[in-house]
Amino acid sequence: MLTRQLSLSAPIIFFVYLFQEAVVNQFKLPGGGFSLFMIFALLWAVISTPEIAALTGFAAGILMDMSQSSGGPVGQWTLIMILVCYGVSYLGYGDGNINGNPIGVIFFVVTANLGAKISFLISGILLGVATGSFSQILLTLVGNSIWTIVITPIVLPVFSYLHNLVFETRSSL
């Protein structure tokens, strides 16, 4: 069962990653833009079991680390995404007020997105990665969060529908 779900999830994850790299990254949006792939991974994790969420985080992190635009060492995003995805799934799992409610899901995604970015910054500093000026970091964090708030409600029905198709365990949001 898990193998089937993972084999179905893999092409979806890869397609969203491809879309992120080939299309979304082409736009130079104000405030640093957004990461559709991260939104997807976090959404997927929020509405999945912690086990699936951890695996999703791992796959998403690996792909993010493989991206040319990733500044940190390979494995940094992997570690962060595993923890964040598992965390949001663990906190919300079984609670219908969170993962059964679109607003709750959006809140979790936005918070997790911000948490992941901050974790990446902190771990990057610890690993000796240059992070830029404080004002620029603040602007990026705020801008990215606003973009996430805007984009997540738009893509939520699509990703929820796909999740439902793959796992057939929950009704789509």
Added chain:
Amino acid sequence: MRYGGESRTRLLLIILIVTALFLITLDLRGVSILNGARQGTQTVLSPFQKAGSVVISPFKNFVTDVTHLGRTRSQIEKLRADNAKLRATLLNRKNADAQLQQLKSVLDLAGTASYKIVNVRVISQGSSQSFSQTVTIDSGSNAGIKKNMTVLSQTGIAGVVKEVYPTTALVMLATDPSFKIGVRIAGTQQIGILSGRGTRSGSLQLLDNLTTVKAGDVLLARGSVANRPFVPGVPVGSVTSIDNSAGQIAQSGAVRFYTDFSSLGVLAVVVGAPVNNPGDALIPPKPVPTPMPTVTVYVTPSPSPTN
């Protein structure tokens, strides 16, 4: 938390975290296989990125325009201002080129006759309300210009200095109705008086009733006492028509001035006459007639039936 398979999940989580830490360690230790993996990923992605760039280019430009609306607008305004400035520069350049050509011609004319001149620019056309025809030039007594000095254009006489101020001067054009100049016909040396008529065409009155003049004859300034107001030898115009009416004491005719008074830009005021009279040296060359193309048609009669 009501999830059941906690131990399996925790085990999975630990494995994944250890894997991630292992990857970080490998990368920080410079294991080349990870760099190779990143490069391989980029190799796979690059065709998609190129395709995506081409496909979404119009939309990307639109989004960029929207997000940089204020900047784009200011850039457009700046480009418009630059464009206007360049147009003005180009216009000034054309004007300067035309004036340069006029100046060159004036210098050629004055140099041939060894006139000592002061180059001036026309800065104002005189008002026509007083029915006089004058221009204001940008030099005056400070440049050595005095009243009753000859003013040259690039092709011949333009007028005479009427009033002088420290930095400007008023020039009465040869077309002014009150303008009169003593002229002689090049070659025959017959003399007459040319008067302005308000147009480019002047009125010629010959003084000797025994002389004859014909259309096309060139008129030159005869010169005045002490070379003021007119220096000798300046081309004035050419005869265009002769009035041979009976009862006239002497011949008269119409003369077309060489100077084009509608496009006066650069002039020269003769402040010093030549030691020797230039004579007919300043006669402008006759225009070369443009050959008219001729068409010859050969017609071969077709054989007609005979009855």
